[in-house]
């Protein structure tokens with residue numbers, strides 16, 4: 001029998017706990033508040049049961065899919081996660097190596113601890129840039145254009161983080177000012193003290209729906225809105241120019257007791273009715289969870305912490321093995337359920 005992804009993720013999380021200092025481990029693992037959203041997001045995928053089809057075997061399922069012009073070998077995207085240097089000395093560069101080896105798509109965060117150019121150099125396929133609009137808007141404009149110039153093909157505008165949610169552990173990432181500023185640095189006033197610049201690079205909580213079109217136009221790239229949990233918001237984002245939405249509660253790290261994404265997804269799928277691609281993340285811990293998400297109407301899923309555990313435990317190889325594990329399990333479930341291609345998913349496959 002092949003190694004199960006669940007076993008691999010347990011092994012990698014334990015290794016991460018052993019390899020990392022406790023502040024770094026907690027920064028990655030933590031959810032907000034009492035961590036109810038963190039726990040429930042995982043459990044919500046697992047509550048679904050499958051209704052397999054018969055007489056459809058004989059060919060290997062086709063896991064590939066197209067999202068906003070990017071051809072993906074599998075419907076799996078590496079979620080943007082901040083400060084990856086806490087998990088591995090080479091941070092996002094090492095993640096990029098693993099993602100490239102597995103043939104995935106990486107979303108690079110505004111809070112990356114290696115430069116966009118260094119990360120892009122390791123990415124051989126399409127990649128996306130995650131945007132936190134910061135108080136000093138000029139910085140967001142310059143970084144979005146710089147990402148586009150470095151090869152990003154879409155922007156992911158995260159909107160569930162006007163400020164960081166309260167956490168009982170791991171509230172602050174153990175990174176140095178230099179690591180914190182590695183991408184902002186060249187855009188800041190030379191010689192300014194860290195304390196002076198940190199205000200300008202904080203999230204701007206006053207962003208509105210108009211920010212979507214503003215960002216699209218300055219970078220010339222499609223904008224997906226990440227952090228959507230309600231159908232009315234999803235529709236408003238699309239009417240305001242969003243090219244896609246990411247159903248997300250930020251991995252349970254922002255508003256504790258925010259609903260699980262598996263619960264939010266169906267109403268958003270129904271309201272959007274195929275107008276734009278829908279991605280989803282939060283607690284997707286197996287290829288079968290990915291299967292459920294696609295059956296509920298997602299076009300692709302994003303994975304956060306499992307990739308970081310792979311990174312912390314075994315660097316690029318760990319990232320690659322995690323992504324390969326999802327791919328193998330998803331293909332296995334599709335084969336047994338008579339789903340021959342990603343375009344062949346339908347709502348009746350799950351109950």
Ligand SMILES: Cc1cc2nc3c(=O)[nH]c(=O)nc-3n(C[C@H](O)[C@H](O)[C@H](O)COP(=O)(O)O)c2cc1C
Nearest residue numbers: 028079080081082109158250251282283303304305
């Ligand atoms: C350590 C960590 C840092 C994160 N940093 C960001 C970030 O910079 N930008 C962002 O949009 N989301 C961020 N997220 C949220 C992820 O993009 C994603 O929504 C979440 O991790 C998905 O849940 P999962 O970890 O259960 O897969 C972060 C998540 C973690 C665990």
